[in-house]
Amino acid sequence: MRPEFRRALEAAAQHDRPSGRIAVIKNAVKDEVSAVDPSVRVRFTDYFNHSVAPDLVLEWPHEDRKRPLFVRSASAAWLLNDMRLIASHHPVIFTLEDLGTESAATPRKSLQAAAATAGTWVTDSTGTEAIADVRARSPILGMLGQALVRGGRGVADAPEVRKLVNATQRGFAGAAKGAERPARSAVKAIEGHLDRDQAGRLTRLLRAVWEGHGADGASFPTTASLGTLTADDLSYLLSIPSDGSPDFWTKIGRAVSTELLASVRVDDPSPNLQALVSASLDRLEAKGVRLIDEPYELFEPDDYPRWIVTRNRLALRGQNWTAYLAARRTEEFPPTEDAELPDYPTITSRATANRTRISQVQIEGHDTAVTVESRQGEEVLGRDELNAIVERMGNAPLREAVAVLPDGRNVKVDFPQRTASGSGSVTFLLRPLLLFVLPLLSDFSAYELAGIQRVVRGGDSYEDLYPELPGYGIEN
Amino acid sequence: MAGESAHDKGRDGLQRAKQWLDLTTRVESWTHDHRILGSLVHFEWPFARGLAKPFSFDMGGEFRGESLAEQSFLAEVKNYEYEMDLHAHFLDFLAKCYIALGNRPELCDNFLWISWSPFQAQKWNQHATTASVRRALTLPRNRKRALGVDKADDVVGQWDVERMGEVAKRIWLITLSDKQEMLVPIEDHYFKIKEIIDRERGLRR
Numbered sequence: 001m002r003p004e005f006r007r008a009l010e011a012a013a014q015h016d017r018p019s020g021r022i023a024v025i026k027n028a029v030k031d032e033v034s035a036v037d038p039s040v041r042v043r044f045t046d047y048f049n050h051s052v053a054p055d056l057v058l059e060w061p062h063e064d065r066k067r068p069l070f071v072r073s074a075s076a077a078w079l080l081n082d083m084r085l086i087a088s089h090h091p092v093i094f095t096l097e098d099l100g101t102e103s104a105a106t107p108r109k110s111l112q113a114a115a116a117t118a119g120t121w122v123t124d125s126t127g128t129e130a131i132a133d134v135r136a137r138s139p140i141l142g143m144l145g146q147a148l149v150r151g152g153r154g155v156a157d158a159p160e161v162r163k164l165v166n167a168t169q170r171g172f173a174g175a176a177k178g179a180e181r182p183a184r185s186a187v188k189a190i191e192g193h194l195d196r197d198q199a200g201r202l203t204r205l206l207r208a209v210w211e212g213h214g215a216d217g218a219s220f221p222t223t224a225s226l227g228t229l230t231a232d233d234l235s236y237l238l239s240i241p242s243d244g245s246p247d248f249w250t251k252i253g254r255a256v257s258t259e260l261l262a263s264v265r266v267d268d269p270s271p272n273l274q275a276l277v278s279a280s281l282d283r284l285e286a287k288g289v290r291l292i293d294e295p296y297e298l299f300e301p302d303d304y305p306r307w308i309v310t311r312n313r314l315a316l317r318g319q320n321w322t323a324y325l326a327a328r329r330t331e332e333f334p335p336t337e338d339a340e341l342p343d344y345p346t347i348t349s350r351a352t353a354n355r356t357r358i359s360q361v362q363i364e365g366h367d368t369a370v371t372v373e374s375r376q377g378e379e380v381l382g383r384d385e386l387n388a389i390v391e392r393m394g395n396a397p398l399r400e401a402v403a404v405l406p407d408g409r410n411v412k413v414d415f416p417q418r419t420a421s422g423s424g425s426v427t428f429l430l431r432p433l434l435l436f437v438l439p440l441l442s443d444f445s446a447y448e449l450a451g452i453q454r455v456v457r458g459g460d461s462y463e464d465l466y467p468e469l470p471g472y473g474i475e476n
Numbered sequence: 477m478a479g480e481s482a483h484d485k486g487r488d489g490l491q492r493a494k495q496w497l498d499l500t501t502r503v504e505s506w507t508h509d510h511r512i513l514g515s516l517v518h519f520e521w522p523f524a525r526g527l528a529k530p531f532s533f534d535m536g537g538e539f540r541g542e543s544l545a546e547q548s549f550l551a552e553v554k555n556y557e558y559e560m561d562l563h564a565h566f567l568d569f570l571a572k573c574y575i576a577l578g579n580r581p582e583l584c585d586n587f588l589w590i591s592w593s594p595f596q597a598q599k600w601n602q603h604a605t606t607a608s609v610r611r612a613l614t615l616p617r618n619r620k621r622a623l624g625v626d627k628a629d630d631v632v633g634q635w636d637v638e639r640m641g642e643v644a645k646r647i648w649l650i651t652l653s654d655k656q657e658m659l660v661p662i663e664d665h666y667f668k669i670k671e672i673i674d675r676e677r678g679l680r681r
Binding site: 018046082 | 484487488491494495498499504505506507509510511512513514515516536537538540548582663666667670673674
């Protein structure tokens, strides 16, 4: 039993009036549930210890469902009988006594069977303590805690919860190495303690880690819920307030695409989103990037730049600007108004500062457009013939350019739309796209450029990232 | 003296009585073995000693709605199929009520006697009377533990006549039957009624 809960019960017993005791008990149980699942919203009903009406109602943001919670102080035999009236609502039954005291007794076994079948989660404060204590250790355990409150079933006191936690931890560690036995044990434990929806989230995640390791998907243990990781699964994972190791996020990142990320529901700021995208920059791809001026909003987090998901797109949010990523098609970009065209010296300055190679530019005349292109994809900026053309055209601005990424792919830059994208079905890794092309779209300050590089490059140097292209990019 | 939980029949009766009360939508209740609320139905015979001193009712609670709103109650539940020794138990119940009312009147707005069998039906109208309470307190076992007197003649002067009258007024005689227990709102309807009640009260965050 958590000390906080024991103290709360002692405090409750000090109240003379029933209403005082009831209020303390309800608050204490609310705290117990919140310790396991911090995202839960707990509403108090006007009922207490009622045969049919719950004491608390559990709700979750963005979810149109509720789970009733009954606080009970009763024996397993009593609970078994009670379930006849309430089990159809798949409730949580939270007992004030520790369930463990009669674990070997026949009523307890009957209760376990009945609760598991009826989708009812019977737990006590040792059960909530066991999961609350480990919840913050990893996002998986955080997700397990959430899953138990949302869809736990069966009787779960501390020993049962510990067994589930251990099986889950071993399963994920094993899946990361392609080990079948621990993965199978984890699936069995997870599906034994959770309803189909909640078990499915965890087993799909387990499968993602399994396949991320390169193991054969066909040899993954049979699960009740099939399919790959969904945006909803990922939303749950990202909402868990716990620190995952970069290694963990790298494993998850192998099952994630820019398209999937664009569909997740995530708060801003989200440390987990930063960790996941950061760990996946060498895998995530995009069709392109569009920069839109969007002023700082009151109460907006002041951590710039940061990854966000907004308007159903993954984006990098800076102060007063947002760089939207299109996963597959340019039509995914949010609409924008034409910006003023930059002049040649401006683009030269931006490209030089970032050592971005430009192989083609289109100069906008009054009623003409002149395109200058290098034949082999070499740098065109600064060439005498280009300088001369620009001068002859009265320092006309640039409408388009083609930037060459370190891997040789061409990115077309549309300056009026402040958009960089590939032609046809070409997509780009996020890291080079944002490192070398995004800076061409605006006059970022040195501070902002350093921020973009910090987020996109992480702790790696250019030489480590692009050893085949020494001198590509800049060091800060 | 949590006697009812000592055997399955007693527990079964207590749970059925609680469920029936709860389904009226007018009751909030707890049983004698509730970890935190249970102590609110536990009392002591003032003149008994040792293990004989504590006693409890089977259930306590509060009513809700209209004229009963926030009134407290204590209840004794006897899961007997026929009269057996119900009358003796009832007289003890009256003595318990007398002591409880003297100690914690705020918990004693109503005293509920719930059984599945009537007793002394010819005198049914006399059960909840001051005379009946007086008789209960005059019984040897009760006059000793409740009033501290050995002889029947000595009880006068030791008891509080006004309190006896109050006990009588607060008695509810409820006789359930197995079939009657089915005659409650079906679950779907119960929840619809509850939704209306919840809407009226407003769920508190």
